Amino acid sequence: MSNSIRTLARRAALVVATSAAAVVLAACGGDGADRAAAGHGDAASHSPTGAPSSAGAHNAQDVAFAQGMIPHHRQALEMARLAGDRASSDRVKDLAGRIEKAQDPEIRTMTGWLKTWGEDVPAASGGGMDHSASGHSGVPGMMGAEDMAALERLTGRAFDVQFLTLMVEHHEGAVDMARTEQGKGRYGHAKSMADDIVTAQKAEIGEMNKLLGKS
Structure with a gap:
């Protein structure tokens, strides 16, 4: 049992x-x-580097942001480089140097994004710069060929005033583009760059308006 x-x-x-x-x-x-x-x-x-999806994924707005901002930045660099031997104000020359220092690396970064995504990188015009808004008519703040040619002919105080006036408009266009990316973009790094552009270029707009005696 x-x-x-x-x-x-x-x-x-x-x-x-x-x-x-x-x-x-x-x-x-x-x-x-x-x-x-x-x-x-x-x-x-996740991206190959292990970045979270919020940074790794992108959408059409991210592509449009990079494709629009690259020629926009290139033109700003062209304008800034003119200041080296044309501007009379040290403050204008200093501002131009800071613009070049900030925007040149951003161009390289956005070019890398587009190549990674398999998207077209905007072609630079002769000499590596976008001398006019030709081909980029929808990009806010881009200067026309006549404006750029006129700026090249100026020196001294006249250059300073025209440079600042055109660059304020140029920066305002960049801020508009960056705000669109903030609201509609998906790629984390692009949205972060847009944040930086809004902050930096709004501050520079204020600085330039002071130099123009507007505030």
Whole structure:
């Protein structure tokens, strides 16, 4: 009798242990399956460097931001470089140097994004600069060829005034573009650059207006 009881007890224990193991294996299997079903989820939502999806994913607005801002920045660099031997004000020359220092690296960064995304990088005009708004008529704040040619002919105080006047308009266009990216973009790094552009260029607009005696 006792042997029968012991046998039944062992069988019951075996059933419980087997059931418990089945539950654990099902949970483990489901966990792995869920991760795989989620899309190969984690792998798809991260960039090759492990950046989260908020930084790795991009949309059409991010592409438009980079494709519009690259020629915009190139023209700002062309304007800034004119100041080196034409401006009479040290403050204008200093401002031009800061513009060049900030925007040249941003051009390289945005060019890298577009290449990574398989999108077209805007072609530079002769000499590596976008001398006019030709081909970029929808880009806010871009100067026309006549404006740029007129600026090149000026020196001294007249250059300073025209440079500042045109650059205020140019910066205002960049701020508008950056605000659109802030609201509609998806790529985290592009939105972060847009934040920087709004902050820096609004401050420079205020500085330039003071130099023009407007505030």
